[in-house]
Amino acid sequence: MTLKDLTSRPTSRRSFLTALAAGGAATALAGCSTSTSPGGGGGGGGQRISYFSWDNQEDSKPVLDLWNEQNPDIAVDFSNAPPVAEYIAALQTRVLSGTAADVFCIAAENKTNLIDGSAVVDLSGKPFMSGINEFNAATYGRDGKPYGMSTASWGAGIAYNRALLQQVGADGVPETWDEFLALCAELKAAGITPYIEAVTGPSLVVAGFLGAQNAAQGGAMDTAIFDGSSTFEEQWTDPLAQWVRLWDEGYATRDAVGITGDQGRDEFAQGRAAMTVMGPWDVPTLRSSAADLDFSLARIPALSGGSVFLAGAASPGYAINAKSENQELAERFLTFLASAEVVKAQNEALGSITTTADYEPTVDPALEVVAQGVRAGDIYLPQIAWTRAEDKLNETGIAQAQLLVQGSQTPQGMAAEMDRTLASA
């Protein structure tokens, strides 16, 4: 039977068009999300909970398999979108249209809007929050109320090539910035490129300096900037001036403004630079692409009068949809996600530096120092601490940092531009 035969009869035509419409709708829906339980089980008793993750199905499978094992009567309708922009946009559309999942991820990029829009539940006093690290709870909280349950954090520090450092008699990264620059001078004198950093964003080294400064001020630095009692110019000028010495004194290439983070990491991996700044996400890549590379990560050296610190932030948290009709099940799901068994599964599957009280994560040996700092809460990232205009400030931070490295901006000028951006946002 041909298409013409089908469409020539009224009943057939209707059936055909109906099928076509149904097919189109199904295709559109399938394109938005999947709605399956990756573990393959569950759902026998008819209870269902929906979960929108930014981890893909493969990464989520160990956790969902555990859920299906422990809760055979409750199926999880799993869907995901890749981080960050695509996830944020998909979640925003679903929240606005009232179709958001019972449980979804709250991230630095959407926490302000989710909390302002009353889209997430206050998790204060919930039993599953008892083992959550204070820093993580505060990251996704406001006025002392946590809105997200984050069970892991990341930290970035100075990665160093042991073999290259040993050529100048050093066995690690010094603890002070002046000593670090002296080490760079020794490496340079020995014909080794001391340092490379892709300037694709506000520097993680500067974040470390600012973190130590913020800690010394009792964690009030950004509050002071945003309430007008301090300024970026006041707080950022000296850390920026110290950071840019890497280029002004010739220890790093100014071409760093035109390379990607991956290219910077590759230079380090190939032994063309002795040190760089990196996060835990780069370690598995280095292990596979440069198996012979003997490297480790250290905390970011301290400025005069400061302390060693790390750039870093809490990983995205799990939040409960305020409009969910499954509040009880959602809380049960978060209780499950906070359990030591699940945290262990995530640590093993994703290499996450988990921060919950009842489980000590196992990490790559290169990350041991970083993991200690992360679990101690010695991490800071300005973009997370900012309470408004985060993306606009970040955009200014990237452009101005590149101009600073190129030598066409001053540290004070860059900090003043940050103030101007905040004032106009």
Place this chain on the structure above:
Amino acid sequence: MSSTSVRPDVGRAVQAGSPVVPGGAPPVRRRGGPQGGWKQVAGYQAFLLPVVAVFVVLFLVPLAQTFYYSFTDFSGYSLDTEFVGLENYGRILTDPSMLAGLGFTIGFAVAQTAVITALAIPLAVALDRAFAGRSLVRSLVFFPAIPSIAVLGLVWTYILSPLGSGVLNQVIDALTGLGPFPFLSDPWMARGSVVLVAVWSQVGWHAVLYLAYLQSIPADYYEVATIDGASRPQQFRLITLPLLAPAITISTFLLMTNGLKVYDLPFTLTGGGPGYSTFTLTQSIITSGVAQGEYGRASALAVLFTLAVGAVSLSQLLWSRRIEGRIR
């Protein structure tokens, strides 16, 4: 030459679907008859409904919504919005990144339009001639237009890397011993690199557009011109170029509008840097509005941007039409 021998009135009669009576009275239209009338016209125009529906639903309605939201503080997370008047427009006009974005966006659109047009026409003329492997060469020239420009941008970051390990720098070093050159880390070289990749990726597509028009030029014109003693450059200037005028209008219109809306290539190749040197208006709309959750502000930006692109495109179209009329 036979294509010009059809009388215009006969052509219209044929178009209307009526019987042609050469030299006789004009054909009579029957209203409601099986061969004409409003029912038939309505029948034909019914085929436009899906297109009109798509245009209204996917273009006019969102445009109207965008205009409305530009006067509100819509965050994208809640429909409880407040009217803020012209506040969003005021904030845009005081944003320093906007001016930087405006400068590069216009420069990019003009540069890529000029360079691609200058290269695509001679390329199309060359591809129109008979030579061994012509089909393969045409395919190779057209190929860069097929992959996503965002993917191409990422690939070109490795080719144009300013480090000594960059692909192009290694080639230059091997051949001449010079470099490395700061293709993506020097502001002017970064701007040039973005234009270079845009030209590389689109020149083949536009050459094929010109090729289609070239192939519709009757060979008789060139034969007559050759008999009359016209040289190759004279034939190009007096026959090819005038008859390519409609193609030039279409090609430059597409290049200008797409150039003004550019986002993916500079974003993947340079991220808008160094500094603001390759920052675009669309990047500003996305960063300031969508990413920040300030849809009211993003809507105001989009409204201004739509008006600006519309004005530039209309001016360019009118100018092209005038030039087209003059050279024909």
